[in-house]
Amino acid sequence: MHRTHGFDIVSVTYLPELNSKGVFARHRETGCEVYHMLNDDEENLFAYSFMTPPTDSTGVAHILEHSVLCGSKNYPLKDPFLILAKQSVKTFLNAMTFPDKTVYPASSMVEADYFNLMAVYGDSVFFPLLDRWIFRQEGHRVEMDESGNATVQGIVFNEMRGNYSSFDTIAGDWTIRSILEGTPYTHDSGGDPAVIPELTYEQFINFHRTYYHPVNCRIFLYGNIPTEKQLAFLQDRFLSSFSKAPAVPPISAVPHRTEPRTLYVPGPATDDDSERCTVHLNWLLGEVSDAETIMEANLVSEILLGHDGAPLSRALLASELGEDVAPSSGLETELRYLCFSAGLRGVRREDADKVGKTVLDTLARIAEQGVPQDDLEAAVHSLDFSNREIRRSHGPFALIHMRRALRGWNHGFGPDGTLRYIPAFDAVKARLAGDPAYVQSLVKKWFLENNHRDLVVVYPDQDYGKRLEERLSSFAQTALGENGSFREKLRAEQKDLARIQETPDSGDLLAKIPHVSRNDLPTMTETVPSDIGRSGTVPLVRHELPTNGITYVEAAFPVDSLSPQEYLLLPLLASVLTSCGMDGLSWVDSSALSARYTGGLQAPLFPAIPVPRVYPPVPPAGTISLSG
Numbered sequence: 001m002h003r004t005h006g007f008d009i010v011s012v013t014y015l016p017e018l019n020s021k022g023v024f025a026r027h028r029e030t031g032c033e034v035y036h037m038l039n040d041d042e043e044n045l046f047a048y049s050f051m052t053p054p055t056d057s058t059g060v061a062h063i064l065e066h067s068v069l070c071g072s073k074n075y076p077l078k079d080p081f082l083i084l085a086k087q088s089v090k091t092f093l094n095a096m097t098f099p100d101k102t103v104y105p106a107s108s109m110v111e112a113d114y115f116n117l118m119a120v121y122g123d124s125v126f127f128p129l130l131d132r133w134i135f136r137q138e139g140h141r142v143e144m145d146e147s148g149n150a151t152v153q154g155i156v157f158n159e160m161r162g163n164y165s166s167f168d169t170i171a172g173d174w175t176i177r178s179i180l181e182g183t184p185y186t187h188d189s190g191g192d193p194a195v196i197p198e199l200t201y202e203q204f205i206n207f208h209r210t211y212y213h214p215v216n217c218r219i220f221l222y223g224n225i226p227t228e229k230q231l232a233f234l235q236d237r238f239l240s241s242f243s244k245a246p247a248v249p250p251i252s253a254v255p256h257r258t259e260p261r262t263l264y265v266p267g268p269a270t271d272d273d274s275e276r277c278t279v280h281l282n283w284l285l286g287e288v289s290d291a292e293t294i295m296e297a298n299l300v301s302e303i304l305l306g307h308d309g310a311p312l313s314r315a316l317l318a319s320e321l322g323e324d325v326a327p328s329s330g331l332e333t334e335l336r337y338l339c340f341s342a343g344l345r346g347v348r349r350e351d352a353d354k355v356g357k358t359v360l361d362t363l364a365r366i367a368e369q370g371v372p373q374d375d376l377e378a379a380v381h382s383l384d385f386s387n388r389e390i391r392r393s394h395g396p397f398a399l400i401h402m403r404r405a406l407r408g409w410n411h412g413f414g415p416d417g418t419l420r421y422i423p424a425f426d427a428v429k430a431r432l433a434g435d436p437a438y439v440q441s442l443v444k445k446w447f448l449e450n451n452h453r454d455l456v457v458v459y460p461d462q463d464y465g466k467r468l469e470e471r472l473s474s475f476a477q478t479a480l481g482e483n484g485s486f487r488e489k490l491r492a493e494q495k496d497l498a499r500i501q502e503t504p505d506s507g508d509l510l511a512k513i514p515h516v517s518r519n520d521l522p523t524m525t526e527t528v529p530s531d532i533g534r535s536g537t538v539p540l541v542r543h544e545l546p547t548n549g550i551t552y553v554e555a556a557f558p559v560d561s562l563s564p565q566e567y568l569l570l571p572l573l574a575s576v577l578t579s580c581g582m583d584g585l586s587w588v589d590s591s592a593l594s595a596r597y598t599g600g601l602q603a604p605l606f607p608a609i610p611v612p613r614v615y616p617p618v619p620p621a622g623t624i625s626l627s628g
């Protein structure tokens with residue numbers, strides 16, 4: 001085994017379909033694991049990831065995610081993250097709390113900038129200040145207004161309050177919480193506003209001590225900066241300061257159930273939807289252990305629910321028991337377990353059982369009769385497309401690799417087990433071709449013979465908001481103390497926090513945040529190859545780029561001949577164009593057709609201004625495009 005900078009190189013694998021080498025290293029002293037997708041991409045990405053399974057719904061993982069970015073040992077500013085974001089040439093910089101992990105990714109095209117980001121982020125996660133005022137600012141505190149009324153405040157508290165006022169969010173959360181009862185997934189890692197104020201400062205500090213040690217850290221790297229250079233950096237800056245610590249145990253196994261259940265869960269109500277529930281049927285499919293199992297589950301989910309013409313979506317819509325397929329329907333692949341949900345929103349409470357029956361009857365019919373060839377082809381096409389498509393969606397494509405790698409890696413399965421999708425896709429396609437009853441047998445195994453399932457009815461409860469208010473006001477009363485005896489103490493704390501927040505960081509502190517110099521930046525900008533011609537009378541622009549064999553077509557129609565009144569109807573037209581049938585085809589049939597041959601059709605609206613000396617001329621005042 002090769003040793004370098006305190007690391008053992010555990011394995012080096014060639015990932016031909018990803019044009020990368022996978023270098024897997026483990027830090028000898030602390031056990032910190034690093035996986036580098038080494039390739040020739042100049043957009044390098046790193047992510048510090050920690051397994052952070054919650055034991056309650058106080059949102060401690062989420063509050064910590066916010067708080068570590070509020071100053072650290074070498075960057076003791078109030079908000080280094082903000083300063084860094086302003087002066088870096090990053091292409092991505094964020095932090096996310098998942099139900100079982102917290103991830104801090106960043107990327108840049110400029111090497112010096114990349115290491116600056118890695119330095120500040122690493123210092124934040126391993127050596128944060130976590131002062132009491134940070135906990136009170138980001139987590140929760142009781143604050144008094146001028147007339148002495150006390151309320152609970154806090155950045156995460158208020159963020160989650162917003163989340164918990166959305167009926168769809170609550171309904172979505174319960175697809176997982178019900179089926180994984182008895183595991184950390186029963187709790188809300190983001191925080192339930194009715195529980196967040198229970199979190200103490202000591203618990204918060206302990207959570208960091210337990211879960212942010214390198215023994216529980218997985219570092220994902222992507223791009224062309226040599227592995228050795230990055231390992232040396234990680235060792236010198238951070239890991240050499242740590243000694244051994246006990247490993248964090250894996251996420252507890254879900255107790256197996258043999259009887260299905262029905263649960264009624266209250267959700268927030270608005271005046272006009274007091275009768276409308278969201279009804280899901282949820283299943284536990286199995287463990288996220290390897291890419292093939294995930295691919296099989298993805299295939300079945302795509303066949304059943306991939307588009308409005310897919311058999312289960314079609315049956316749910318045709319039942320007319322609800323307004324639409326519930327937005328959280330589908331497969332969950334980011335947790336230790338694969339979970340599947342199907343359901344409807346806008347259902348009358350007395351129809352809830354009928355929704356369950358519709359789903360079960362449809363699955364029984366599929367298990368018996370199989371799936372039409374067209375539906376199979378559409379599902380395979382769609383999976384192939386979503387696997388191959390290189391897209392930037394709120395960040396670099398490497399984020400997708402990071403998420404895929406962490407799926408299994410977070411649960412001890414090794415980083416490339418869930419990263420590589422082509423071999424898994426080929427294996428699943430071969431099974432599909434070799435066994436005509438393949439999908440039927442999966443439907444039987446996962447749904448019909450598997451009683452680890454719940455029918456969850458989330459209903460609007462008029463008292464939902466009132467109960468939360470009562471609970472919060474009791475927290476505020478407790479904080480005020482008997483007869484308001486803590487009132488003065490609270491006022492002093494409040495003043496203290498305001499003083500810290502209002503005092504700007506000194507110039508000396510601001511100067512600690514590293515920045516790139518002009519010499520670090522490339523002198524040339526990247527150009528997109530363009531070939532400008534005509535197709536008949538229509539100007540045609542072609543860009544030849546590496547897209548994994550996918551062709552993107554966009555037809556732009558100028559709309560500047562419309563009147564200002566007609567402009568108001570454009571958003572409606574854009575939405576209608578891609579959400580109703582085509583000539584001679586119903587919506588269900590046209591969505592099936594589009595799923596079989598395209599990666600999806602969209603009709604976005606673009607405002608535009610005339611650009612002189614450009615050929616072909618940019619339409620003068622806005623376009624509507626059809627793309628797919």
Ligand SMILES: [Zn+2]
Nearest residue numbers: 062066156159
């Ligand atoms: Zn947040």
